[in-house]
């Protein structure tokens with residue numbers, strides 16, 4: 001059925017897909033997102049998404065979401081941004097984050113797409129050094 005197909009697509013995606021509730025609590029994480037951040041999905045579900053980022057964003061992320069609810073203006077929604085993530089082992093790495101807002105009948109959630117750009121950044125640095 002269509003739900004099985006959709007799950008297969010999300011489970012095999014290369015990019016990480018994370019959903020959070022309106023307060024920033026992780027509800028779902030696909031296998032790619034778990035691999036990128038070095039966790040098992042079960043370790044993250046129910047935790048604040050801020051566990052996946054270094055300071056200063058880690059302490060500010062709840063405020064970012066609150067500002068969005070108050071003003072309706074998003075800094076990343078609809079635009080995307082390069083941000084830093086933090087893996088379970090403490091490694092900080094760059095990724096491209098896209099966020100979309102999903103308004104279901106009874107609840108609001110946010111979907112984040114995580115595209116790791118560690119290798120791209122390394123290649124760019126090597127290119128600069130060779131110039």
Ligand code: HEM
Pocket residue numbers: 018019020049052053054057061064065067068073074075076077083084085086097099110111112113
């Ligand atoms: C806003 C950082 C992951 C949902 C923001 C902002 C930053 C940020 C810098 C905008 C702050 C501002 O200028 O107002 C990060 C970092 C992440 C991360 C470093 C690394 C893990 C996520 C994920 C989601 C998410 C995975 C969703 C699943 C949101 C929402 C907002 C936001 C809903 C408010 C709307 C907006 O500004 O577009 N985040 N974020 N964030 N983030 Fe994150």
